[in-house]
Amino acid sequence: MEASAQTNRTDPVRLKDYRPTPYAIRTIDLDVRLDPENTTVTARSRIEPREGTAPGTPLVLDGDELILTSVAIDGRALGTADYEATDKRLEIFAPPAGAFTLEVGTRIAPAKNTKLMGLYRTASNYCTQCEAEGFRRITYFYDRPDVLAVYTTRIEARKAEAPYLLSNGNLIERGDIAGTDRHFAVWHDPFPKPAYLFALVGGDFARISDTFRTMSGRDVTLEIYVEHGREDRGAYAMDSLKRSMKWDEEAFGREYDLDIFMIVAVSDFNMGAMENKGLNVFNDKYVLAKPDTATDQDYANIEGVIAHEYFHNWTGNRITCRDWFQLCLKEGLTVFRDQEFSSDQRSRPVKRISDVRLLKSHQFPEDAGPLAHPVRPETYHEINNFYTATVYEKGSEVVRMLKTLLGAETFRAGMDLYFARHDGDAATIEDFVACFAEASGRDLSQFMLWYKQSGTPELRVAQGYDASAKRYTLTIEQSCPPTPGQPTKLPMTIPVRFGLVGPNGADLAFEAVSGAEVAGDVIVVTEPKHEVVFEGVSAPPVPSLLRGFSAPVRLALELSAEASLFLLASDNDPFNRWQAAQTLATTALIEATRAVRAGAVPSIDPKLVDAFARVAVDDKVDPAFRALTLALPAEADIAREIGSDVDPDAIFAGRDALKKAIATGGRTAFRHLYESLASAEAYSPDAASAGRRALRNSALDYLAHAGETDSVMERYRTADNMTDRLAALGLVVGLGLPEAEAALIDFYSRFDGDGLVIDKWFTVQATAPLAATLDRVRALTEHPAFSLTNPNRFRSLVTAFATGNQTQFNRPDGAGYAFVADHVLTLDEINPQVAARLLSAFRSWRALEPRRRAYAEAELKRVLDKPGLSRDVADIANRSLG
């Protein structure tokens, strides 16, 4: 059904309606002749009815904005009475009874494709993006993940325009077309795959090559294609790829399977990267790095995304999803795998803390607002809107909980079983979980609720100690708030890793425990309420619960400030030491925010200031960990904790007060730190060096908040790498220092023409928490370097403003919302996916104080009322307004 102008509503797709296709497509031979305005595609597919398909059942294929030029079966052209074609579908009324060959000709215009789905132009190259439903923009096909075919792809183009012609699999033939300026290449991918994993690239690139010898001794060619002149920026990506390949062999026994693995970096891309079989296409920001253009965070992201896409070769490609509801089967699992990889390559606690910060700042708000959905959704209007923090990050947490519950060995046995049993399948979450049930002998039916119930569960915990009986009791209650479509919830299986920390900081032993299953150091919560009784506990402990953040839940446990300070100093679980600092800061921040709203001056507890200053200079602790501990909860984190009637200006002021109090109280410590961490060594992106830079920049941030701004400009000028230069620029601009304009001009002229760095220049300005920012952002949309068609550039300004600037997006006059809504509407006509993503910045609007809430609601309605809205944006607007 088409969207109607009044409501922009369509019927949803439902999990319960899943049916296999009546026909299977075994092979597809594509012949693609590249041309910007007039690319022709001939698709010859070998098709056969599935068992049980009645003879004459129509064959209905998907299409999108296609022009059909020919259609033939077994070599005979069909007459117009035999089929119906629209730009959305091709129906063959009565296909032959047995197997047959369908040949379909289509015409497309890559240069006009601004949605960046299907075949499009980037720079002067051609590339594709097919997940989730882009293949239907290339030819008519069963564009769904449960139809697996063997692809052979012939590409033809003018040699000068596209010296490289790439597709999935192995290259089997290439050559010139005699008497023309054209050439061709033929690729064959022996692994049956769904259409979303198809890729094709044609263009002129610089190539970086290497090889990898697999565990069984096969040599694999590795190639990374980048824009000419960027060859010096691909080394870290290549190194990350080789480390990923090795790690997957060691950690999961997974070996690469083709003769070649290629990565192409492009500058126009809707998302981060895409795991097409043997031919990953990447947003160039996750490939290109050198010290003076990329930050430590960029390097870490490159390592993580390269690994993620590579790991998809087994979790996503060899075993794919039956339908898009199962998206977390590949995404959650692959995020888990890339997180584990980065933990092994870097510091495990530091990685865990970063991941949990991301989860809490992105997924928790999603789960608490109108866009909440289960890790495995049951309906969707537009699948591209479900590539969310819930599917990815919470999806990963669910896999992590399986490992926590079953233990490392049994978890690995379950994974081995999954790979062995489902290789070559389009599988479901049930298939996946069954492997762990079987490997462990555990009934995981309650565990399945993690995939089905949305919302963040809460654990409410109370404690008691009976000194004479040496008995310690934890009363644990679980609940989960209502979410869209799910007013009530069932109790879930929640693994709570714990320790009972004794007075000397070591975990206390206990003789017996009752009231819940306790496996090693994990309490397995399954009931609405447990009274967990520990016998033989020699002293009153401080409970350290949810160590390593063993479940994606909120923990409500009344701990005194003394107890939190004690955990911060003594807990043997690094994650909970960090959490203790967060808890202390959050409590102080909520109080400070309240004071600001009441018109009072926030008073900050000197003990807290002292604790932060002590952490800063504690040389026994890893610098990266100290930097994370010193980072106060973000404004959005505080908003989430406050939950309703949120006033972002008060939060900012409260946070600023705490930051300044810590800065002033710890000034000597920060000065010492800043000076002692100065390094004369050449930049290296390794985790230890990055940790030292992070700590030093954190010290600089505090010094600047204590009014010592001279160091900041000095830092900007003398920086020999992007991490330090950008940190300083962020402070100069964010604090509105007098040198801000000069620094911005300098930065621009240093990096003019370097797209990824100019993105940072836009973002620094868009995220400055200053009253003048909206006007500046508006002016920047007129800057010659701004672009509506390049997603990175658009996001660097408009999306960064909406998602990275709490006070200015949420201006009390509603002007921030209006600006963003205008851009959603403008961009929707160009690139609906990126527009829909931008609109989801409104997802927490209901938690705002009434005035802002009314403005935000009005803008959401204005968006929804626009006739002809894309399905992408209409879906987000409809669900946001709920």
Ligand code: B3K
């Ligand atoms: N699978 C792709 C994401 C595709 C998004 C489509 N809207 C990248 C990834 O998660 O690895």
Ligand code: ZN
């Ligand atoms: Zn992925």
